[in-house]
Amino acid sequence: MAAPQRGRDYRGFVLLSILLGTLWEGWAGHIRYSVPEETEKGSFVGNIAKDLGLEPRELAERGVRIVSRGRTQLFSLNPRSGSLITEGRIDREELCAQSARCLVNFNILMEDKMNLFPVEVEIMDVNDNAPRFLTKEMNVKIMENTAPGVRFPLNEARDPDVGTNSLQSYHLSPNHHFSLVVQTGDDGTKYPELVLEQVLDREEKAVHHLLLTASDGGDPLRSGTARIQVTVVDVNDHAPVFPLAQYRVTVAENTPVGTTLLTVNAVDPDDGINGEVTYSFQKITQKILQIFQLNSLTGELSTLQGLDYEESSFFEMEVQAQDGPGSLTRTKVLITILDVNDNAPEVTVTSVSNSVPEDTLPGTVIALFYLQDRDSGRNGEVACTIPENLPFKLERSIDNYYRLVTAENLDRERLSVYNITVKATDGGTPPLSTETHISIQVTDTNDNPPTFSHLSYSVFVPENNPRGASIFSVTAHDPDSDKNAQVIYSLAEDTLQGAPVTSYISINSDTGVLYALQSFDYEQFRKLQFRVTARDSGDPPLSSNVSLSLFILDKNDNAPEILYPALPTDDSTGMELAPRSAEPGYLVTKVVAVDRDSGQNAWLSYRLLKASEPGLFAVGVHTGEVRTARVLQERDALKQSLVVAVQDHGQPPLSATVTLTVAVADSIPEVLADLSSLASPTDRDDSGLTLYLVVAVAAVSCVFLAFVIVLLALRLRRWHTSRLLQASGVGLVGTSASHFVGVDGMRAFLQTYSHEVSLTADSRKSHLIFPQPNYADTLISQESCEKNDPLLTSIDFHECKDEAPNTQVSSAFIYFYFQKELYFWYFTDEDE
Numbered sequence: 001m002a003a004p005q006r007g008r009d010y011r012g013f014v015l016l017s018i019l020l021g022t023l024w025e026g027w028a029g030h031i032r033y034s035v036p037e038e039t040e041k042g043s044f045v046g047n048i049a050k051d052l053g054l055e056p057r058e059l060a061e062r063g064v065r066i067v068s069r070g071r072t073q074l075f076s077l078n079p080r081s082g083s084l085i086t087e088g089r090i091d092r093e094e095l096c097a098q099s100a101r102c103l104v105n106f107n108i109l110m111e112d113k114m115n116l117f118p119v120e121v122e123i124m125d126v127n128d129n130a131p132r133f134l135t136k137e138m139n140v141k142i143m144e145n146t147a148p149g150v151r152f153p154l155n156e157a158r159d160p161d162v163g164t165n166s167l168q169s170y171h172l173s174p175n176h177h178f179s180l181v182v183q184t185g186d187d188g189t190k191y192p193e194l195v196l197e198q199v200l201d202r203e204e205k206a207v208h209h210l211l212l213t214a215s216d217g218g219d220p221l222r223s224g225t226a227r228i229q230v231t232v233v234d235v236n237d238h239a240p241v242f243p244l245a246q247y248r249v250t251v252a253e254n255t256p257v258g259t260t261l262l263t264v265n266a267v268d269p270d271d272g273i274n275g276e277v278t279y280s281f282q283k284i285t286q287k288i289l290q291i292f293q294l295n296s297l298t299g300e301l302s303t304l305q306g307l308d309y310e311e312s313s314f315f316e317m318e319v320q321a322q323d324g325p326g327s328l329t330r331t332k333v334l335i336t337i338l339d340v341n342d343n344a345p346e347v348t349v350t351s352v353s354n355s356v357p358e359d360t361l362p363g364t365v366i367a368l369f370y371l372q373d374r375d376s377g378r379n380g381e382v383a384c385t386i387p388e389n390l391p392f393k394l395e396r397s398i399d400n401y402y403r404l405v406t407a408e409n410l411d412r413e414r415l416s417v418y419n420i421t422v423k424a425t426d427g428g429t430p431p432l433s434t435e436t437h438i439s440i441q442v443t444d445t446n447d448n449p450p451t452f453s454h455l456s457y458s459v460f461v462p463e464n465n466p467r468g469a470s471i472f473s474v475t476a477h478d479p480d481s482d483k484n485a486q487v488i489y490s491l492a493e494d495t496l497q498g499a500p501v502t503s504y505i506s507i508n509s510d511t512g513v514l515y516a517l518q519s520f521d522y523e524q525f526r527k528l529q530f531r532v533t534a535r536d537s538g539d540p541p542l543s544s545n546v547s548l549s550l551f552i553l554d555k556n557d558n559a560p561e562i563l564y565p566a567l568p569t570d571d572s573t574g575m576e577l578a579p580r581s582a583e584p585g586y587l588v589t590k591v592v593a594v595d596r597d598s599g600q601n602a603w604l605s606y607r608l609l610k611a612s613e614p615g616l617f618a619v620g621v622h623t624g625e626v627r628t629a630r631v632l633q634e635r636d637a638l639k640q641s642l643v644v645a646v647q648d649h650g651q652p653p654l655s656a657t658v659t660l661t662v663a664v665a666d667s668i669p670e671v672l673a674d675l676s677s678l679a680s681p682t683d684r685d686d687s688g689l690t691l692y693l694v695v696a697v698a699a700v701s702c703v704f705l706a707f708v709i710v711l712l713a714l715r716l717r718r719w720h721t722s723r724l725l726q727a728s729g730v731g732l733v734g735t736s737a738s739h740f741v742g743v744d745g746m747r748a749f750l751q752t753y754s755h756e757v758s759l760t761a762d763s764r765k766s767h768l769i770f771p772q773p774n775y776a777d778t779l780i781s782q783e784s785c786e787k788n789d790p791l792l793t794s795i796d797f798h799e800c801k802d803e804a805p806n807t808q809v810s811s812a813f814i815y816f817y818f819q820k821e822l823y824f825w826y827f828t829d830e831d832e
Contacts, residue, residue, distance in 0.1 A: 031108070033084065034122040037092035042085050045075060045121060048108065049082025052117065056082030063111030066119075074104060075121065084119070092123045093160040100162060127165035127218025131157040133226035138212075140194060143233045144202040151181065152194040157214035157224055164217035173211040178230070180212070194228070202232040203269050234271030239327035242266050246332035247319075253309040254342040261292075264299040266321030266329060273324030282318040282330060292335075294319065301333065309339035310374065341428025343374040345382040347436040350401075355441040358412040366392065367404040367438055371424050379428035386422055394422075404438070412442040413479040446484040446538025450476035452546040459514075462553045463522040471505075474512045474546065476534035484538040487512075492531035492545065501530040505550070514548075522554040523596045556601040556650020562658045564592040575661045578640075580632045588617065588662055591624035593646040601650035609657060610643035617662070619644055626660065638664050 033046035049056045052064070060079050076087045096102030102123040107116045133155055140152050159167040170192040172180035177198045183191040192212065200208075210228035215221060242264065249262045268275040279299045281289070292315070293304050299319075315335040322328035352367040373380040384402050386394055393407040404420070418440045425433040452474060459472045478485040489512045494501045505528070506515045512532075520528075528550040535543035565576075576589040595602040606624040611617060613636060618629040626642065640662040647655035 031117060031119045032122070033119070034124055035086065035090070036124045036126055037090050037102075038126055038128055039086055039090060041088050045084040045086060047082060048077060048084045048119075052108070052110075054082070056080060062113075063109075065109055065111070067107045067109045067116070075106070084121075090123055092125050093129065095123060098160065098162060125162050125165055127161055127216065127220070127222060129160045129165075130222035131159040131167045131214035131216055131224040133157045133212075133214065133224055135226065137227045137229065139229050139231065141231045141233050142196065142200060143235060144200045145235050146196060146200065148196050148198055150196045152196070154192045154194055154212060154228065155226070156189065156191050157226070159214075159216050159222075161216065161218065166216055167214055168217040169215050171213040171215070173213075175208065175210055177208060178210060194230075200232045202234045202271055203238075206232050206234075206271060208232070234274045236270050236274035236323065236325040236327065238269045238274075240266035240268040240277045240321040240323050240329050242321060242329060242331040244331060246334060248334045248336070250336040250338060251307065252338045252340045253307045254340050255303060255307055257303055257306055260300045260302045261335060262301050262333070264301065264319050264321070264331060264333065266299070266331075268323050268327075270323065276324050277321050278323075280320050280322075282320045284317045288315060288317055291315070292317070307337050309337050309342075313337045313339070341375055341379040341426065341430070341432055343379070343426075344432040344434045345371055345373045345424035345426050347371055347384075347422055347424050347434055349436065349438065352438055352440075354439065355443050356406070356410065357443050357445060358410045358447070359445050360406055360410055362406050362408055364406045365403050366406060366440060368397075369402055369404075369422065369436070371400040371402065373426045375426065375428060379426055381427040382424050383427075384422060384424050386420055390418065390420065392418070392420060410442050412444050412481070413448060416442050416444075416481075418442070444481040444484050446480055446536065446540070446542060448479045448484075449542035449544045450478040450487045450534035450536050451544055452476050452532075452534065454546070456547040456549065459548060459550045460553050461516065461520060461550060463520050463555050464557055465516050465519055467516060467519050469516055470513050471516050471550075472514045472548075474507075474514070474532050474534075474548070476512070476544065476546075478536050480536065480538065484536055486537040488535050488537065490533045490535070492533055494530045496528055496530070497525065501528070504528060505530065507532065520552045522552045522598070523558065526552050528552070554598045554601055556597055556648060556652070556654060558596040558601075559654035560593045560595045560604055560646040560648055560656045562591065562593045562646060562656055564590070565658065565660065567658075575639075575663050576626075578628065578632065578662050578664050580634075580636075580664055582628050582632055584628055584630050586628040588626045588628065589660065590626065591619070591644050591646065591658060591660075593624065593656065595648050597648065597650065601648055603649040604646055605649070607645050607647070608642065609645040610641075612639075612641045613637065616640065617642055626662075632664055636664055640664060 031046070031048070031051050035043065035045050048064075049059055054062070054064070056079070058064075059077060059082055064077065066073070066075065066077060073087050074090055075084055077083075078085050092102045095104065102125070104121045104123060106119055106121075108119055109116055135155060138155055140154075142150075142152070157167055157170075159165070167190060170180060170182050170190065172178065172192075172194075177196065177200060179195045179197050181193045181195055183193060185191060194210075208230040210230065212226045212228055213223055214225075215223040247262055247264060251259075251261055255261075264279060266277050266279070268277050277299075278296045279294055280296060281294055291303065291305055291307070292301060294301050299321075301319075314337065317333050317335075318330055319333055320328055320330045347369055348371075349367060349369045352369075356364070356366060371382045371384055373382050382400065384394060384396075386392065386404070391406060391408040391410055392404055395403045395405055397403055402422075404422075420438045420440065422436045422438060423433055424436070425431050457472070457474060461471050465471065474489065476487050476489070478487055488509050489507050490509060491501055491505060491507055496504060502517075504516070504518050504520075506517055507513070508515070512534075514532075529547065530550070531545045531547055533543055533545050535541050578586065578588045582588075591606060593604055593606075595604060604624075605621050606619045607621065608617065608619045615629055616632075616636065617626055617640070619626055619642075624644070624646070626644070642660040642662065643657055644660060645655050645657045647653050
């Protein structure tokens with residue numbers, strides 16, 4: 001029961017507080033202040049703490065604050081001083097407009113007791129606005145016949161201030177024609193009115209400028225002004241007047257269309273529509289209307305088309321001036337046309353030949369034309385000319401007719417079309433001229449043969465060219481035209497190596513393109529010379545020839561050809577001899593080769609491609625000489641096999657090879673003794689081959705014995721013959737032993753290499769002994785002896801200048817065919 005009792009006590013306390021607050025509010029009443037407008041922010045309005053009966057510090061403790069009513073906060077509380085101050089600038093006219101009193105109401109809330117205290121602040125007006133007219137300039141129109149005393153309302157001025165600070169009076173600037181009257185309305189508004197004091201004359205003064213001033217009663221006094229422009233409206237009390245009774249003008253007949261000839265001007269002192277004058281033609285013909293036009297507003301008289309003195313030299317017309325209400329007046333206009341040289345001469349072509357053959361004779365008439373000029377006198381006198389440096393001239397005929405004739409021979413190739421300008425000039429000042437163009441086409445005759453661009457042609461064609469391929473093209477130009485310039489090409493009937501040129505070369509008769517009918521071989525022939533004929537299709541046809549030299553260029557299409565050692569035809573291999581006592585550099589043999597090509601393609605080089613004993617022999621790169629590279633030793637095999645390659649310098653290079661077999665031995669018997677070992681078959685089981693070898697050895701032995709007997713018999717015979725010749729003083733000539741082969745003017749000598757041998761006196765010892773070799777030069781050159789035959793030469797050792805006359809050389813070639821190999825010896829013996 002205690003808790004409900006406390007609730008009732010609490011509600012009673014609240015009701016008591018509200019009652020006491022209501023009593024306090026009724027006791028306190030309204031708080032009123034006043035403040036001038038336009039005060040600065042923070043300005044003092046009133047001591048709110050004092051009026052509430054509080055100390056300044058109690059304002060914050062009791063939660064005192066301003067409660068606005070939805071408008072911008074204009075005031076605020078200063079908690080230190082307890083004063084009410086302005087929050088910003090206050091503009092009375094913005095808050096209350098034209099109201100007599102301007103009150104701002106708000107409440108002060110005391111939060112601790114929830115009490116509200118109404119506050120009313122009156123905003124006091126200050127004279128911060130001057131009277132102002134809505135427009136700075138007012139326009140008033142008054143008819144010039146308006147009677148004095150008529151009033152014209154003016155725009156009033158506005159002043160947002162109130163009381164004495166508002167508009168109080170109007171003033172008008174001094175003027176004899178106007179005065180000012182101010183009317184006051186029911187709401188107190190003052191309205192100014194302009195009063196006409198004297199009659200206005202627009203022709204005397206059309207516009208009057210006045211100044212209206214509005215003033216208030218504030219302190220300081222403020223005022224505003226507006227300009228009044230009084231326009232006197234005209235009354236049609238005058239008619240238009242021309243200053244001249246008639247207008248005269250003189251113009252040239254070549255005056256451009258649209259040129260203004262003159263301007264008529266009627267004066268009307270009235271204004272507006274009363275003074276607006278319009279102009280028009282009166283008593284005028286239709287022809288004049290087509291030639292002239294009159295601007296109805298400006299009075300400008302201008303031409304609509306060109307004037308012509310020859311048609312009419314004088315014009316007369318009337319012009320009428322009329323203002324808006326209808327008052328009018330008239331004047332005359334006289335126009336005189338002056339004659340000028342305004343007509344250019346005219347050229348009429350009566351007859352013309354558009355095309356003329358180039359072989360036309362001089363004096364032939366080409367064209368006939370007539371000259372005329374519409375002007376008269378000197379203006380109508382016409383002279384005619386054509387440009388110089390033309391093969392034509394002018395001849396005057398009867399009246400004003402002229403003829404155009406040829407003055408010299410024509411050449412279509414020099415100029416095929418002549419555009420002749422005929423110029424006709426009159427005698428006026430300044431002179432006028434007319435140009436007429438006549439085009440003359442010079443037709444062609446066949447008077448020029450076809451000509452080649454060069455006197456001769458040189459064509460270079462690599463050999464082995466494809467058959468039917470084009471190799472060259474010739475072009476002949478014929479300055480004629482059409483068929484006379486149509487060129488047909490052909491080959492002259494020449495022969496080459498007994499065959500017609502047409503079997504080697506053909507030509508396209510229309511284009512001049514040359515084709516090879518054969519694949520040329522440089523080694524067969526190197527130059528082909530023939531003639532090409534170019535003939536036109538004129539009547540009669542003309543032609544010309546040109547010489548063409550066809551040079552065949554060599555290609556590397558021939559491999560080197562080995563002349564020595566020659567390849568045997570019986571499947572045997574030749575053998576060269578090298579003694580074991582040979583020193584390094586000993587000449588064993590020489591490989592001789594030629595190349596059918598020429599130039600770089602025929603330059604040959606030699607190299608050792610393969611050897612059974614590397615390092616034993618060397619081959620000269622440029623000579624092909626096979627020499628020993630070191631001293632022969634006992635361990636070296638009797639049979640040495642060498643493969644020598646010969647290669648040219650063409651692109652790509654071609655080569656050939658030859659296989660040489662060199663027998664290494666100190667004497668022939670030693671070679672013969674070793675033949676059995678050389679001839680031993682590789683297959684011991686072949687009984688047939690063994691029998692063949694035995695028979696071969698026996699045959700070779702018999703041949704050798706027969707050769708030795710014959711050699712002895714020949715030696716005895718020579719010895720006997722030499723004795724007889726010595727007794728008679730006659731020398732013997734030895735047997736020639738060498739030859740050479742020449743290719744393409746180059747000679748490759750087969751140099752003879754030899755070994756000196758001798759037979760011993762003891763017939764029981766039948767063998768050959770090899771003395772020391774001659775390392776200086778074992779080859780007998782062509783230059784050491786005198787030779788006469790350039791193709792086939794034999795060396796006569798008895799004719800050499802550095803040998804004794806009794807020295808004789810005998811040569812013998814012995815071939816041994818054994819085991820399909822050829823052994824070759826060359827023996828030299830002496831008489832002694």
